[in-house]
Amino acid sequence: MTKIQKVADLAGVSTATVSRALAGKPSVSPTTRARVETAARELGYVVSASASSLASGKTRNVGVVVPFFDSWFYVSVLKGIQRALADAGYDLTLYHLDPHVGEGGLTQDNPRRRRLFDEFLRRGRVDALIAVSLELDQAELDSLTDIDKPVVGIGGPLPGIQTLSLDDHQVAKLAVEHLLALGHRDIAHIAGDQDFEIDFHLPAHRRQGWESALAGAGLAAHPLLLRTADFTIAGGYDTTLQLLGDPRVRPTAIFSASDEMAIGAMLAARDLGRSVPEDLSIIGIDGHELSGFFGLTTVDQFPEVQGRHAVEILLHQLDGDRPEPGNEDLPYELVVRKSTAPPPPAALT
Amino acid sequence: MTKIQKVADLAGVSTATVSRALAGKPSVSPTTRARVETAARELGYVVSASASSLASGKTRNVGVVVPFFDSWFYVSVLKGIQRALADAGYDLTLYHLDPHVGEGGLTQDNPRRRRLFDEFLRRGRVDALIAVSLELDQAELDSLTDIDKPVVGIGGPLPGIQTLSLDDHQVAKLAVEHLLALGHRDIAHIAGDQDFEIDFHLPAHRRQGWESALAGAGLAAHPLLLRTADFTIAGGYDTTLQLLGDPRVRPTAIFSASDEMAIGAMLAARDLGRSVPEDLSIIGIDGHELSGFFGLTTVDQFPEVQGRHAVEILLHQLDGDRPEPGNEDLPYELVVRKSTAPPPPAALT
DNA sequence: GTGAAAGCGCTAACAT
DNA sequence: ATGTTAGCGCTTTCAC
Numbered sequence A, B: 001m002t003k004i005q006k007v008a009d010l011a012g013v014s015t016a017t018v019s020r021a022l023a024g025k026p027s028v029s030p031t032t033r034a035r036v037e038t039a040a041r042e043l044g045y046v047v048s049a050s051a052s053s054l055a056s057g058k059t060r061n062v063g064v065v066v067p068f069f070d071s072w073f074y075v076s077v078l079k080g081i082q083r084a085l086a087d088a089g090y091d092l093t094l095y096h097l098d099p100h101v102g103e104g105g106l107t108q109d110n111p112r113r114r115r116l117f118d119e120f121l122r123r124g125r126v127d128a129l130i131a132v133s134l135e136l137d138q139a140e141l142d143s144l145t146d147i148d149k150p151v152v153g154i155g156g157p158l159p160g161i162q163t164l165s166l167d168d169h170q171v172a173k174l175a176v177e178h179l180l181a182l183g184h185r186d187i188a189h190i191a192g193d194q195d196f197e198i199d200f201h202l203p204a205h206r207r208q209g210w211e212s213a214l215a216g217a218g219l220a221a222h223p224l225l226l227r228t229a230d231f232t233i234a235g236g237y238d239t240t241l242q243l244l245g246d247p248r249v250r251p252t253a254i255f256s257a258s259d260e261m262a263i264g265a266m267l268a269a270r271d272l273g274r275s276v277p278e279d280l281s282i283i284g285i286d287g288h289e290l291s292g293f294f295g296l297t298t299v300d301q302f303p304e305v306q307g308r309h310a311v312e313i314l315l316h317q318l319d320g321d322r323p324e325p326g327n328e329d330l331p332y333e334l335v336v337r338k339s340t341a342p343p344p345p346a347a348l349t
Numbered sequence C: 001g002t003g004a005a006a007g008c009g010c011t012a013a014c015a016t
Numbered sequence D: 001a002t003g004t005t006a007g008c009g010c011t012t013t014c015a016c
Helices: A003-011 A015-022 A032-041 A050-057 A073-085 A111-118 A136-149 A168-181 A200-216 A233-245 A257-273 A302-320 B004-011 B014-022 B030-043 B049-056 B072-087 B110-119 B138-147 B166-182 B203-217 B233-245 B259-271 B305-317
Strands: A059-064 A092-096 A128-132 A152-155 A162-165 A185-194 A226-229 A253-256 A281-286 A299-300 A327-329 A333-336 B061-066 B090-098 B128-132 B151-154 B161-164 B187-192 B225-229 B253-256 B281-286 B297-299 B327-331 B331-334
Touching: A003 A015, A003 A032, A015 A032, A050 B049, A059 A073, A073 A128, A073 A302, A073 B090, A073 B138, A092 B072, A111 A136, A128 A302, A152 A302, A152 B128, A162 A302, A168 A185, A168 A200, A168 A253, A168 A281, A168 A299, A168 A333, A168 B138, A185 A200, A185 A233, A185 A257, A200 A226, A233 A253, A233 A257, A253 A257, A257 A281, B004 B014, B014 B030, B061 B072, B072 B090, B072 B128, B072 B305, B110 B138, B128 B187, B128 B305, B151 B259, B161 B305, B166 B187, B166 B203, B166 B253, B166 B281, B166 B297, B166 B331, B187 B203, B187 B233, B187 B259, B203 B225, B225 B233, B233 B253, B253 B259, B259 B281
Parallel strands: A059 A092, A059 A128, A128 A152, A152 A162, A162 A327, A185 A226, A185 A253, A253 A281, A281 A299, B061 B090, B061 B128, B128 B151, B151 B161, B161 B327, B187 B225, B187 B253, B253 B281, B281 B297
Antiparallel strands: A092 B090, A299 A333, B297 B331
16 A cells, blocks of 8 residues: 555655645645645555544545435435535445334334444544434434534424425425316325324325315315325325225325325326326326326425535535524425326316 | 543553453453443443554445446345445445446546546545446456455456356346247347446347347247337337337237336336237336336346345455455346236237 | 644554 | 553644
């Protein structure tokens, strides 16, 4: 391995100067800098991450914690984070935290979780942390505050931590208002089920958005029009079969809490001989990569941009300024495609 | 920050003993070990990763390079890797390498790529590397050999490197033989297109498997029955529309080089009013999470297990034994579902 | 703008 | 089984 002393010798300067030059410090004369760079290149010198970290206290590495790998949304966020980090010359250490927790409490005695907070994050291997859709209990929050490293949460709010989050209530409301504007009045909702409530009550917020949009139009949320599924295509499919097969209700539109469930709903409708959007309108949330292919109307939440944005904030904090922790709303946008249209005339009677 | 000296003081031993005890070294008496562990817990002590790495030369961190985040297959492999690594107490640093390369050469002057090999992997931040579906040019191979750290490739073979790879030829042959056994003779193939050839010529190998299975049955591979797509559902859909709309051929079955394209094919067939499997059989490769939902017959290649297995091999190598680098074949399995059946009687005339 | 030298916090000989 | 001690390779005062 080539060490800094060799470079110093070749360049005819001290190791201190090599360190400064290679770190891009201003206090190095252009000539010296050039000589050092040439020497380093010639020798194929690369600083040792551990030696540098030990001496400087900085790792140029960011920890990222995600709850799932199976979901398009999380992987997209991760993708955005990784790209932005790589561009900034940072490494990314990936942690996974299973969100499934015990009864009653949020994290009670999940050993992997404890280990992540008590060990992995405290070894000083990262300069900062991005937590994606992670609801943290008080001990974990304390643990993070304790480490005293910048933390950005995607999904929030999280007390004492800088977070970015989607206003799920408004997003849902927008989706439902789109359907209302088309003339629909019997609008079903496929909500995320209980298991996902841990994620900042996302299912509840979207459901409430549905309810309040309906209320705004003077409509009640019929209990039978509210169904739940597990955020997968298969789950959306099954639930839609149930919904459309129930003779007690006749929805002309479905608002799904995610695009994947919405796609499942489209497939189910088709299998039941109902055409979309002629007989049934369907709208989702996400901006899933397949939404274009299926012609699904959706509210895009730009997951990749969310990841990028989290990194920007983090780098800022790493650059020195620690703003008041708070929550920032993420952008979203209605994307109208071919899965939504006015209800069939028959339904208007 | 709590340092090792404090623990040593509290436990009434030397720092060396603390280090040994916490590292689980055998040469520590049970009593001492217990005292050290208690002291460490009491103080909330965690070793500093950089100090430990600098002194020992080990990081307990593995680098993983993946070419895509958009594909279910790669994310599944990543998931397997991350789980296995976490279980072994290793961190995972994630790198992305865009496989799109310039004309003519494999990697010529892709700056991100150079940077990964010349810098990121040489900073000594990882103990070992897992390269997923990465075809490397000679300079890169040299670079890896140079670093002298264990490397395992998923997908191969890669000269001088331990690799795990699927026998694409045999897998494809198995898929086509399944169709032949059902009585099909006009079997189309949706191959991966040119852009994916960089990935160990996977499209070509699967295509050759198709051809050789046909040849084994005394059949020729009709050029019009060979189509290509981009490994996505949308791509498979479009290509299938072309294929089934072409009056010059009448395939009774489609062998798709991936499940995602196969799903696209199923959707296209349905949109054209062709029922699967009554009018048309479809088989894919992968074992995609959606294959069950769509009832797709496939050859499962257990991507998550691939990831796990790569980690096992790596940990072994990290434990000391460096076996002769070579290639190991990965397991696969035909999973028959509802998308394949005998051809319709009319086609037999 | 550059050099000398003192650590950063730990591990691994080497002793005992 | 445990202690002593010399680094690991770099960054950062502090001088000049």
